[in-house]
Every structure is written in C-alpha cells, then in structure tokens.
Amino acid sequence: MYKMIVVEDDRIIRRGICQSINWEEQGISIVGEAGDGEVALELIAKEQPQVVVSDINMPFMDGLEMGKKIKELSHATRIIFLTGYEDFKYAQEAIKLKAFDYLLKPVDSELLLKKVQEALEDWEQETKKERRIKESLPYLHQRFFKELVNNGGQQFDVEKELVELGIALEGPEYAAMLVHSSTVLDGKTKQTVTDLISDLFAEETYSVMELNPNEHAILLSLTDESDKRKGELAQQLSQMLTEHTVTITLGRTYPNLFELGKSLVESHLAMDVRHIIGTGRIISFEDTVSSNEEAENCLKGLELELETQIKLGIPDKVKETLNQLHKAIINKKSVPLSDLKILALKFSTMLFFEVEKWKKEEVKSFNSSDIYKDIIEMKTLSDMIAILNHLIQQWCDAMERSKDSNNYSHVDQAINYIKKHYHDSTLTLKKVAESIHVSTPYLSNLFKHEKGFNFGEYLLEIRMKKAMEELQKADMKTYEVCEKVGYNNPQYFSICFKKFTGYTPAEYKKQLNNVYRK
Template sequence: MYKAIVVDDEKWIVEGIKVGVDWEQFGFEVVGSAENGQEALKLIQELHPDVVLTDIKMPLMNGLELIKMGREMSPDTLFVVLSAHAEFAYAQKALNYGTFGYCLKPFEIEEIHSTLKKLSATLADRQHSTIHPSSSPELYESICANETEMVRKILRTHGMEPNGQVNLQPIVIQSNKLPVISGEIQHLSFQMSARRLGCLVYEDASKAFIADILSRYDASVYSIGIGHPLSDLTELSSSLEAASLASYGMFTTGKSGVFHAPPHLNPLIEEMLRNLSESLVKKDRIQFMTCMNTARSQFHNGQFSIKDAYLIFTALMTLFYREGATSSAKVFEGYEQLSYHYGDADRMIDYLVEHTLEYLSEEPPSMVTEVSHKTIKKILEFIHDHFTTEISIQSLSEKFYLSPNYLCHLFKKEVGDNFIEYISRLRIQYACKLLTETDLPIKQIGEKCGIHDYFYFTRIFKRIQGQTPTQYREHTK
C-alpha cells in the first residue's frame, strides 16, 4: 500500500477526506494527518510518505513552504495541493514548486479519486522503473566535483562505462513536472534540481530515449537539452553543462522542444554587450531599444542562450546599483533562478526595458506632449522607442485596437504628418546623430535607423535634409 498524509488546519476537512475517500481502491492508506506545515514536516521526516495532500493557507507554516521544504527532505514524495477557488493563484504557484497537481475546494470525491488514480499509476511506473536500476544521485555530485575516477566507478557499476565503439551523451530534461523515466532504454539519471533531471545514455540510443519520454508525457511542457557525445570522461562535466544550458531553450525561444548545446563562444553576445554599454554611457534610448529588440529576436531564433540572458540581465542590474536605483535591481544566483522568476526571455526583456528607460528618461518630444488624443499619444511614445524596427500601420492597429483606415485618419489629424513621413523623419534625425557622433559606414547607419536598403536610405535622407549622408557628414565634422 502507498502511504499518504493529509494536511489542513480545518479538522473537519481532514476527517472528511480520510473517511469519504476510497483510499484502498487505489492502493493507498492514510498513515497520518496534521493541522499545519510544521507538524506535517515532522511526519514527512518520520514516515517518508508516498503522497502528501496539503492545504495552502495554514498557521505556522503554509503549504508552499511545506512543499518546498518537504521536497528537500523527502525527494520521492509527491505533493497534491488542496485549494479553495479564491486561492487558485496559490495553487498555480505551487505547480512551479514541482507539485503533482491540485484539487479545488469544495471537493468532489470523484476529483480526488481521479487524482489518486493518476498518483497510483505514477508510483507504479516509478516502481517498475526501479526493476532496472537507473538512478544514481551520487553521480551528479561526482561530476560536479570533477572526480573522474569515482564517475568511472559508478558508470562501471551500472554497466555504462564508455568504450571505443559507443559514446555517452548527456541529456538534461527541464520542466515543472519531471517525467518518470522508464527502464526500457539503458540510462543513468540524477536529479539536478526540482525542475531539472540529468540523464546519461548511449549516443545511438539518445533519439529513442527522448522519443519515449515525449510519447508518454505532454511534450509541450518539456525543454530538453542535448550535450556533446563523449568517450573521454574528463569531458563529461563540460558536456553536461552544455546540455544544461541547452535545456533552457524554452526560456530563450518561448517554445518547448529539443535543443542542442550552444556554441562555447558567441561573438554576437560580445557585440550586444558593447552596444548596450555604449547606449547606457551615452544615455541613448534609441540605441538601447535597438539592442533590446535585436536581443529579443536573437533569443527567439536560438542565437542566444540562457547564459547570454544572464549576462545581459547582470549588465543592466549593475547599472541600476551604480545609479542607486536599488528598487529596480534584482540579484539571481544562477540561470535557474532567472528562468524561474521570469518564465521566458520576453518577460525578462520587458522588465529590463521598462526599468532602464526610467534611467534613460529624457524630455518627451514636443509632438508627443502636444497631442491630446490619449491613444495617439501612446502610439507616438511607442514609435519613438521602436522606430528603428519594422513598424507598420497594420501592426500598430492590432496593438492599439484601431482599424488601419481610422488609425491613418486619426494620426494625420492629430500629428499633421502621415504615418510613413513621420517615421521617415525620425529615422533621418537619428541618422544625422550617428553621422555626427560616429564613424560608422553609411550603409550601417541606415540599417541602425531601420532602413536596410542603402539606395532608399540615401534617397530619403537627401529628400529630407537636402543633401546626401556623405555631404552631411563632411559639413558637420
């Protein structure tokens, strides 16, 4: 029988669940109950239950704290949250702590039975997988400590020492709900954190290994990183780290899937950090927004990894501390904290843009202050921060919920210029600034202003300024 404990500060709920639920039907017995998290934690330490059903709001120690500390104390215990509808946000947060699921109050016995059925299947699957020993907690510690001989001994014990014919391949699985790995494909697994599971498989079995996981679970919640194949165990630590970085692919791209190790050196991030630093020194909002928009695109395309996200984030946090804006500054100890806090790179960038623009604040353009229409004012503010990117009437109409025709009419009425002309003037004004302050080639300046056709850029520049970019540079330097 599987052992379960029930935790709720209302005794009648505990007794109702204990008596009203058919525990035996699903192979469970209730071995204890508690009225708060502290009592429950002692029970977990003594009994090591298979399942804990816990309320969220309780005295002394709430359910979220119990789950966090209980998982550390008893990693194999599964947690189910008992939550009222009013506490649904807490239940959702608890899922991020690695809980199995939740049941909403007032309870329907059928709902609890359904949860117990799933729990029973998961626990049975876990027991089945132990028939083929595949878990080695001490392996991860040995890899992190670079104890190559101990790693070799552990692999030899499990019959997985690399040889000249077949390489080993590290795989890291990241999710709020880590899978139970079946024992059908030879492997070794080790828990890296509450949301990351490391695995070693033979290279020729890695595709089948991943396919097996994705066929048995919801693929949309998994981000799987693949490291470099290896035969030399001294390379295991760096290959596992590469797989770990790749496993944050869902954070960087915003999509689930299987991701390969990023390159060890990324010249794109070096250029990005230089441009960011320059924009902050010069307090250039436009250059800063260009950097952020470029970074967003490079995350989506898989050109930036979680490591690059951390570098960008840390660079801007250093600015906040230096400027005394400590209320906006945050410190994360590593990639996992950053990923967990923001969820994906888009949200991280949104946060950085919002708070950095406060530091880069300047007098709003006169046109923005003169316009009285609230929506057009917001549109102008958006245009002034994003005119170096591709902006169209269609994209603005969708963002600000106006029809394209009405937006064109309203823009012309309030601003006096049509949309295309206004954008063109902003871009050429910025081009004049770059021509004066930098030695960048004309073509590159056009691209930085959002105009990627060199001949079109020079034609627009001459129409607005009355001279070519080259002539303008000669006359102003």
C-alpha cells in the first residue's frame, strides 16, 4: 500500500481531497493530514510517504518552504502542489523545487487521482533505478565521478581512485568526454553502445563508465596532437552511433591527471546547453562560452518587449518578438533549461489569459495543468518556442472566432445586434430584447445561463475590444474613439478603458507607437 499525506490549511478542502476519492481502492493509504507545513514535516519524517499533496499558500510554513525541507527528509517523495490561478510566483518556485506537478484550484477529483497515480509510477521507476545502481559497479562510478566533479580533482587522490576501479591512464595529457542518448537505453542497447566505444578506443588508453541509463563518460589518456585526436574520436563515435541519436560533449585537454575533474565539469557544462545548441551533435566546451554582456541586455530587453506587446493585444508583433527572443537565446547559449521553463511558464500564463479573454463560450478552454506539464517536460529551446507559438495561434484563432461567429440562438441574435449597434450610446438590454422580440428579464437570464456573463459585461467587453482596434489606427483621437464605441463622456470612457486594459487610452496609444517604431 502506497502512503500519501494531504497538507491544506482549509479544513473543508482537506477533507474533500481525502473523502472525494476511495484512495484505499487505488492502493493508497492517507497516513496523515496537516493544516500547515510545520505539522506536515513531522508526519513526513515519520511516514516517508511516496506522495504529498499540498497547498502552496499556508500559514506558519508555506508549501514551498516545506518542499525544500522534504527533499532533506524524504528525497524520493513526490510533491503535487495546489494553488490559485493568480499565484504565478509560486509556480516559478515550484519548478525550481522540481515538484512533480502543479494543479490549479478547484481541483477535479479525476485529475488529482490521475496525477497521484503518475507520481507513484514515477516513484516506482526511480526507486527501481536507484536499487539497480546501488547493486552494481555503476554505483562506484557514480561515487567516483561525483567526487571528481565536486572536488575538481584537488581534494582526493585521482590516481589511487582509478587504480581501485581497475583503470590506468598513462597520459601525458587527459580529457573527458560525455555521450548522452536522447532516450533511455535498454540493457541490450547499452551493451551495444559500450562495445562500440570499446572497439573505437581500442588503440587508446581510456575508461568508459555508465553514469546513468542514457549517459556514458569516457576518460581519455592522450599523446601527440591531443585536441585533434580527441575531435577525430568524437566524430567517429558519432558516426558509429547514428541509430541512437546521441549528443557528445568534450571538455578541454589538461596535462595533469588531477585536472580530469575540470575537463569532466566542462563536458557537463557543454551537455547542459544541448537544449539550446541542439541534440544529436558534437559540442565542445568552447562552443558554450557566453557571447558577452550585450547579449544579456538584449535578452532582457526582448523579454520586456514581449510582455508589453501581449498586454497591448497585438499577436502579430508578439510572434515577431518571440522569434527575435529565440535567436537571442541561441546567441547567448548559456541560458539554463530551468530558466527557460520559468520563461515559458510566465509567457504561457499571459497568453492563456489572452485566449480566455477572446474565446467564445462554446470553444473548449485550455487545461492549464496540461500546459504546465508540457513545460515541465520541455527538453529544448525549440520545445519552448513551439509551446508559446501554439498559444499565440490559439489567441489569433480566438480573436477571429470572436469576429466571425454565425450562430443564431436568442442570445446569439442579441450578440449579433450588439455587435452592429455597440456604437449607440442609448443601447440598453431592453432595446436589444425588443429587437429580437423577447422580454428583457428573459434575455437577461438567458445571457447568464448560456454564456456565463451578463449583458453589461458583454457590452463593455465588445466596446473595449473595438476601442483597442480603433486606437491602433494612427489617425484616431481618443474622443473620436469614445464616440465610435458608444460613449458620450470621454472621462467615463477613459475610466472603463483603463479598468479593462490596465492603460488609459493615451497610455495605450503611446505604448503602441513605441512598439511599432521598433
């Protein structure tokens, strides 16, 4: 029976999570409940649960602080965070904590059960993997490489450690190489890769070690023209492993055995940027050096520009700037994958809001949890750009659908009338009801029932969207736009516009001018 602990300061929600699903039937036992992180930590230390379902925003100790301590108490425990849609800042921290998932309240019971089952499956896989490593030679390799990377070869006797592992590297120069497969290799394939490496390096003094199920490290002892030979070996190995889509990274060559640690660290650094430079290729440490401070400033400027353009509601410019951001990140090279995930989450949240603002009621909404999962599973910069471009396209489609709807229920007839007469300052619900031959109370109730919003909300939204379109025209003055969208009082129009967009008409137009000047 798997163990789960529920942490939620709202007692009603906590009880709902515990009782809405028959957890026992799923092979899951709720071994504890807590209203804050401090109490939860005591339970977690005692029970060592496989899964913790926790609210993020709690008194005394919030979920994020608790999550950090859980990694120390029970590192294998999977954490599923719950929070409100507006708490984006928490989602950023959840990514850094490597939480298993992040669900928005109110949480659907079926979705929660599915995520818990996925977390348990993930826990099972990692547990089995760790058990295998501890029972085999790769565990010793892991320990050696950890010491080599952490100490840089300075704090322990590298030669002695290699001898204990049965490895002899004669020199006079040394370098490290990593071979990473994009997929986890099964036992037979791993042996094939090891055999290929052994055949290729038969004339060299080397050692190959399995670091994890899809990554090998090669320690090289080199003689004359070491850098040239190292490159040749990488090229030959890449050609031999074309069926397995591997990325090969090279650390620099050093004259002392204890400096192997530096070369290995450099290989890891090069591997860490494969999500930007590209997988399935050879990357040397020199390829990963960040361009300069100018690239960093360019990146920050484009991020701010993208934010502004999304808020201004101009998807065509957003597409252009996203493309520029893509190129800037490639140029900078040294952006960690975790930072890309935070960027993706930030902009996907903003774009999701725009899609929701423009979409019609009958159009299926996005599942923000699925978007978050896609971001968590991102492997490359290209994945991030694809996610954001997909959302931008959905935004464009929603805007088009909003303009071209052809459905004609009573509410749709009313909406069609409003679209044609929104500029009429005397437009009222009664006037619309009379135009389609229904009573005012009937139409009011129908609006709320069919569309989930009332007449006033819809009229305000369509007038504001039309005003945004008009303000994008260079020759339009604010008072002219005010009259065109059905307002007699420019001051009241400005108040409504700022409430809807966050900008006054003048500020909005100024922002547009700045964008189109660039």
